[in-house]
Amino acid sequence: MANPSKKLAELVSRMPDPDDRGLYCTDIDKERIESAIAQIHKGGRKNILGIIDMLVEPGKGDDVKAHYALHVLGLHVCKLDDDGPRHQFAATLASELASDRPKAVQAYLIQELQAFGGKEVVETLGQLLDDEELCEPAAMALVAIGDGAAEQLRKALPRAKGKRLLAIVQNLGVVRDANSISGLKKALDNKDRDIRITAAWALANIGDVSSADLLLKMADKTDGWERIQATKACLVLAEKLAAAGDKSEAVNIYKHLRDTRTDPAEQYIRDAAKSALATAG
Amino acid sequence: MQKRKTVTRRQFIKGSIGAAAAFTIVPRHVLGGPGHTAASEMFGGALIGCGGRGNGTFGGLGPNVEKRAICDVKFVGRTDDKMIYTDFRRVLERKDIDVVAIATHPGWHALISIAAMEAGKDVLCEKPMTRFIAEGRAVVEAQNRYKRIFQLGTYGRFGQSKNKDSILTHKIMASGLLKSCKAAHIKPGGLKVRQWSGIVNATPQPIPPALDWDMYCGPAPLRPYHPHRFGGSHRGYWDYEGGGLADMGQHHFDPIQWKFAKDYTSPVEIEPYAPPAHPECCAMWGWVEMKYADGLTFVFESREWGEPYTRKQERGVSLDDLSEADRKKIEEMPDPEPLVKFPEAIRTRKRPGGHAEAAHRSATLLHLANIAIRTGRKLRYDPVAEEIIGDEYANRLVNQPMRAPWHL
Numbered sequence: 010m011a012n013p014s015k016k017l018a019e020l021v022s023r024m025p026d027p028d029d030r031g032l033y034c035t036d037i038d039k040e041r042i043e044s045a046i047a048q049i050h051k052g053g054r055k056n057i058l059g060i061i062d063m064l065v066e067p068g069k070g071d072d073v074k075a076h077y078a079l080h081v082l083g084l085h086v087c088k089l090d091d092d093g094p095r096h097q098f099a100a101t102l103a104s105e106l107a108s109d110r111p112k113a114v115q116a117y118l119i120q121e122l123q124a125f126g127g128k129e130v131v132e133t134l135g136q137l138l139d140d141e142e143l144c145e146p147a148a149m150a151l152v153a154i155g156d157g158a159a160e161q162l163r164k165a166l167p168r169a170k171g172k173r174l175l176a177i178v179q180n181l182g183v184v185r186d187a188n189s190i191s192g193l194k195k196a197l198d199n200k201d202r203d204i205r206i207t208a209a210w211a212l213a214n215i216g217d218v219s220s221a222d223l224l225l226k227m228a229d230k231t232d233g234w235e236r237i238q239a240t241k242a243c244l245v246l247a248e249k250l251a252a253a254g255d256k257s258e259a260v261n262i263y264k265h266l267r268d269t270r271t272d273p274a275e276q277y278i279r280d281a282a283k284s285a286l287a288t289a290g
Numbered sequence: 291m292q293k294r295k296t297v298t299r300r301q302f303i304k305g306s307i308g309a310a311a312a313f314t315i316v317p318r319h320v321l322g323g324p325g326h327t328a329a330s331e332m333f334g335g336a337l338i339g340c341g342g343r344g345n346g347t348f349g350g351l352g353p354n355v356e357k358r359a360i361c362d363v364k365f366v367g368r369t370d371d372k373m374i375y376t377d378f379r380r381v382l383e384r385k386d387i388d389v390v391a392i393a394t395h396p397g398w399h400a401l402i403s404i405a406a407m408e409a410g411k412d413v414l415c416e417k418p419m420t421r422f423i424a425e426g427r428a429v430v431e432a433q434n435r436y437k438r439i440f441q442l443g444t445y446g447r448f449g450q451s452k453n454k455d456s457i458l459t460h461k462i463m464a465s466g467l468l469k470s471c472k473a474a475h476i477k478p479g480g481l482k483v484r485q486w487s488g489i490v491n492a493t494p495q496p497i498p499p500a501l502d503w504d505m506y507c508g509p510a511p512l513r514p515y516h517p518h519r520f521g522g523s524h525r526g527y528w529d530y531e532g533g534g535l536a537d538m539g540q541h542h543f544d545p546i547q548w549k550f551a552k553d554y555t556s557p558v559e560i561e562p563y564a565p566p567a568h569p570e571c572c573a574m575w576g577w578v579e580m581k582y583a584d585g586l587t588f589v590f591e592s593r594e595w596g597e598p599y600t601r602k603q604e605r606g607v608s609l610d611d612l613s614e615a616d617r618k619k620i621e622e623m624p625d626p627e628p629l630v631k632f633p634e635a636i637r638t639r640k641r642p643g644g645h646a647e648a649a650h651r652s653a654t655l656l657h658l659a660n661i662a663i664r665t666g667r668k669l670r671y672d673p674v675a676e677e678i679i680g681d682e683y684a685n686r687l688v689n690q691p692m693r694a695p696w697h698l
């Protein structure tokens with residue numbers, strides 16, 4: 010890694026020192042911090058890279074000030090009227106991903122992109138969906154950004170397994186990607202219970218009417234937590250369908266739940282279905 | 291012979307509703323003497339989150355709740371699947387649990403509240419109700435979907451609702467007659483800002499063997515373990531809470547929100563005075579001013595950093611703010627109904643005083659304040675759409691991504 014310029018190092022050194030307990034509570038000078046960051050910003054991409062070069066993995070050195078400075082720089086560029094600086098900030102962070110930088114440092118950069126990134130970085134984040142360690146933060150950053158996230162998640166779905174598959178399935182549900190329905194339906198049969206449950210929720214949140222029978226079957230044949238969650242998926246789907254104007258399918262779901270939940274322990278589901286039927290008309 | 295299924299308290303009541311009332315409750319004298327609570331009057335309770343607040347929170351469920359399960363991520367190696375658990379999902383599967391008290395870190399409050407209601411349980415949840423705004427709306431939706439009882443574990447509004455001056459303020463504000471409100475309520479200090487700050491230079495430590503750290507982090511990023519992120523000091527981290535403002539803010543402002551009849555709306559302008567925020571750790575701030583559409587102003591003032599808040603003085607509302615004709619209307623208005631406490635709510639199914647919508651709105655106050663602090667920007671908020679207007683990056687903090695498999 011290149012040595013930071015003396016000027017940059019001096020500006021970063023103006024960030025606060027933690028007190029003796031490690032807290033940012035003493036001598037926190039707002040004007041001093043903001044003035045230093047404004048000057049760092051003037052150095053453009055070179056200074057952003059210089060700060061990134063100062064970052065280390067947790068416990069492997071002291072990067073407290075660089076860590077804070079990078080974030081405050083992100084806050085600074087988001088306050089400007091022109092989106093150009095924010096774009097440059099995000100693009101620069103993204104350029105250091107999928108590199109030989111430590112994974113923990115990359116995870117921090119992804120966290121910053123979750124806060125400050127835009128469509129310009131979604132492709133780079135999408136590539137990280139194949140990375141066991143970085144998939145989770147990358148998926149979270151994608152859904153925070155929103156624009157362009159669905160395509161990246163959908164592309165990664167067929168080759169994902171285990172923890173990565175879980176993260177991708179969930180976030181396809183979060184972004185309500187109707188183009189992923191067939192892939193999500195496959196996940197309903199996954200041997201991992203969390204993946205099955207998450208896929209059911211994702212299909213419900215998308216409001217996919219073609220999933221209604223599958224979800225009802227899942228809710229009927231399972232027990233315990235899976236049954237509770239599959240039933241929730243049915244109710245959520247019914248709400249989405251009713252809101253979208255497909256009352257007849259919503260009514261079918263409610264009637265099914267009303268008529269099949271005969272165990273006294275599930276009286277509350279019957280009641281929920283009956284109440285919803287009364288509203289759905 | 292068919293095996294008899296265990297009947298819970300709630301099933302018992304439901305089954306009895308259509309039957310003669312005389313058979314609903316077995317008279318005490320039949321079962322034996324004073325002090326004996328009839329089985330039909332007992333609810334099965336579970337405590338999820340057994341830290342410092344746990345027993346106090348469970349006590350809020352009321353005297354007719356029997357503790358049948360305790361659950362905490364620090365019980366690894368002690369679980370017995372009968373009384374002691376580490377996974378709340380196992381607890382919620384139990385048919386003999388009717389009510390849950392939630393005293394985990396706030397990053398889990400909404401998710402477990404929702405899951406409990408999905409499993410047919412009533413909920414008493416510690417404050418702050420949520421970690422971010424969208425969680426609160428999801429809790430309200432679950433409450434409405436499953437017709438469960440949800441009560442927030444802070445009770446100041448109950449006392450406030452019996453105070454004559456507060457009742458008058460509530461009536462004036464609820465009437466809609468006051469078109470331009472000049473009132474300002476300032477909370478000066480007592481928000482534990484320094485006390486609940488996070489360690490910015492923490493060195494990772496080995497995870498204690500009895501702690502399920504992955505489950506502890508839950509929907510938040512899986513960070514390297516450090517003891518300061520666990521126990522009461524978790525309050526110093528955005529991942530789990532929101533500093534002293536989140537810890538104390540809802541205690542203070544929930545009753546004030548009731549007093550000013552703002553249980554169904556939120557401020558529209560939020561302005562911070564604070565140094566740039568740290569990405570992971572809660573730290574210092576000065577004040578946050580929040581204004582409602584009608585002009586009412588709330589202020590969080592830390593008194594622990596920077597210059598004091600001087601823009602406005604504390605001011606209430608009074609009948610003098612109204613015309614004579616309007617004053618008469620207020621005097622003729624009935625007082626608001628008494629607020630229902632949790633033990634009564636779970637028996638009668640009446641909405642409790644600290645219900646989900648009200649709790650969500652008072653939590654929204656502290657979340658908006660923290661979003662303003664974290665972004666360093668003045669914000670405009672749409673209290674109907676529940677979105678920040680014209681600031682995409684601030685809006686990302688309204689509904690934050692969660693680590694799978696946890697989602698709203």
